[in-house]
Amino acid sequence: MSNNIEIVKTTTWSAGPGCHGGCGVEAHIKNGKLVKIEGDPDHPWNQGRLCARALAMTQYIDHKDRLKKPLKRVGKRGEDKFEEISWDEAFDIIEEKMNKIREDFGPESMIFSMGTGRDIGPWICMLAYAYGSPNVMFALSGNACYSPRIAALDTIQGDYSVFDAAQWLPGRYDNPEYKVPECMIIWGYNIPATCPDNLFGHWIIDLMKKGTKIICIDPRLSWFASRSKYWLQIRPGTDAALAMGFLHVIIEEKLYDHNFLKKFTDGPRLLREDNGKLLRESHVVKGGSVENFVVFDKTSNTIAIWDTTLQEYKSKIKSGKTNPAFSGQFEVDVLGGKKVQCTTVWDKFCENAKQYSPEEVEKITFVPADNIIKAARFYAKSKPASIHWGVPIDMTPEITPLCHAIAALWALTGNLDVPGGNVFTRSAFNAVAYALPGAEGVIKLKDQDQDKTRIGRDKYGPFNKFIWRCQTDTVIDQIFSGKPYPVKGLWMQTCNPLSGIGLDPKLWQKVLGKLEFIVGVDLFMTPSLRYADIILPASTFLEKDGVRSWWVPLQTINKVLKVDDCRPDAEINFELAKRFDPDFKWEKLHDLFDDIIEPSGMNFKELQEKGWALPPEGHPSRPYHRHEKGLLRSDGKPGLTTPTGKFELYATLREEWNLEPLPYHKEPPFTPISRPDLAKDYPLILSTGRRSPVFFHTEHRNIPWLRELDPDPVVEINPDTAKENNILHGEWIIVENWMGKAQFKAKVTEIVPPWMVMAAHGWWFPEEKDDPLFKTFKSNINMLIPMNNQGKDGLGAPIKHLLCRIRKPLSNEIVHNEEERINQCQN
């Protein structure tokens, strides 16, 4: 305490900086107000550092435009006529209207929609499940952010994995267990936006200073590209071809880790040549299991059975050790007196990779063959090496084959769960709040019957195995078709589909116009909120208690202050969950927090006292070498948590889903190659979503310190392309295609190649208060991106590789309110 200033430690998570959180902060409080915020120097995550968005919290907390009272719509949808009401009245209206929907149409007729999710996930699930609806929606087409990657890795390797920056270890980089990676592949990720997917972006800078060399895969000259040993300037949407090219080099030059291949992959399993599928015990032994697989044993010179339950070979010779063949052609007797020709998974995998010679891959990706070879060698020979991938991986329809190819890289080079490699990652102490891929969570549906109506569940394999949300494109279709059941209401929490997460935002406008009842929960009025019937004012991270178990560390979020009538999302949803569910399990929110972190052996108060906790050595949620030590599987046997216990070069689940079990590249739906007809009129590749350090998606355009640093929506154009189209640096231009158009300020720069433009995303104009939708369609690049292009497994969307043209505007086509914008940038 000095000058009556109290310093309170807490953890960032969402509202405020807007991100996925994890940073330790010190909030300086005077008379109940935030006067300053700083990074907590004792916190192992950020070690005293703090980003621009978190440092601007004083402007956020007390912003004049913050929603501070519940609102009720009194005008037409989108007309911006609301009146203030009390929390009791707001809750009463919501209870009455949603009960009516539940009685008339069933609970599944309410959709519970979130934006990027962040800390909302558990609380929105808690409310939806208490109400009885399984329909929790992440509103992006193809669910194309993060959960596709998680589902893909769960399919192939059982657990998710991330690059290791010693985040699990006390003392971080100085811990003797840790090794700095010699090489790191940065695949579609740029640094200034800092922290994706629960990693602190600048950890990579820490590693570079300690000697890590970078291979950067990016069509655009990112900062990493500029600092990399190899920059592979890839054509957007061809990443799987490049990954296959890497595998080609690694296999041809035998740079793979033989030990990992032998012990932990499905390489020796036999594949039938007659139908291309796995040979199973049930095919060769009467009464044999479909879950057991067949190999050719070199010791006994006959087949042997891999027993999936026992995780070992059933050896015919008692004393003999099975020595499975990884390569060869075998004729096997199958039931019914037939003989089938078989080959091994490894042979098939190699044959597949063989098609992707560096020369072929150069033709597909535009990356010179020589660079592919050099980079692949450098990655494979570096020990350890890691890969960090960004969201562009999810933003393509064939996302699972792409992840499969990349995962095969870190697995086959022996970099899985080794210090400095890509390590398996789980919630700290296995404290799981809500259903996520591979984990059940404390917050769950009352019974599995409730899940039967979840939209997309029966249409797409991963949605019945790993992803417990709706398939977003299918939801939108169903809202219009009413089949198989009508959708009547929408709970929209920290979600702004008209400006950011919604592709084809005019379609979303129709959606919002069609629904009978919409509740919006947010911190500021947004274009989408203007369609809500009831609006509830939510809190920043400084105004709430919470727990965060997303990997490490396990930590609490501690309430530091209160702002007007705003309430934390968790409290809002908790209150309503109690109203909707007479059997709701928890009396107080803190009882639920205690339940979530129970596996740590601490309760909320104890953890809060400690600040954060790392899982101890030997715990399944702490690296390393867990697949060798038997720490991953519930039966305690070595191996992975895939259905068959191995890293699956041939994905058994994909076979079950009638999808290609081996990785491959397929040209995305809208590129100059796949659609030369469209490319005639729209010759440029449109890539979107390059990050800004001062914004989180649609947020922060109203925070003066931040907006002044990135004042306008920008499209990056190569000087040659600009010249060709008679466009000057700094002028407002039109970017358009067959879907629609949007206006941007031209940034003429060599950081993008001549064949591509990069447009910023998430734009709306909070200063345009008189416009019913804050002019959100003016510079929204999603106007050019269609929905419904998800992959065959319901995942992914073509967000990084559309087609467009650019041109000078017609007279009066550009309306830009510079004066209002300048007002917004001042305080």
Add this chain to the structure above:
Amino acid sequence: MSELETPQYGMLIDYEYCTGCQTCVVACKQEHKHSAGKLGGVEVQELIHKLPNGKLYITNMPFFTEMCVFCVKRVKEGLEPACVKHCMANILTFGEIDDLKKEIPEKRKSILWIKG
């Protein structure tokens, strides 16, 4: 002139690792309550150069302005200047010039900024 503004103090800028995250800019504005739209103590310039070998290169350069007072109040309390403390890439070092000279990174371009 406060004692910290005398020429024996300076800022060592290891700018090859500056990622352009703008943290220093906002840290300064918060610390000194500078309004948006007004000059703060530091700005970050992005420079894109085509090098003689044809390689494109991004340099982010934290540029300290007339408004920088080396966070005299903080330093007197034994704290680092706000930008130095929060820099995400840890590229800023504040101190006496003689000490900073010893901190100059080897084999890397850097700037030792003094107020003059």
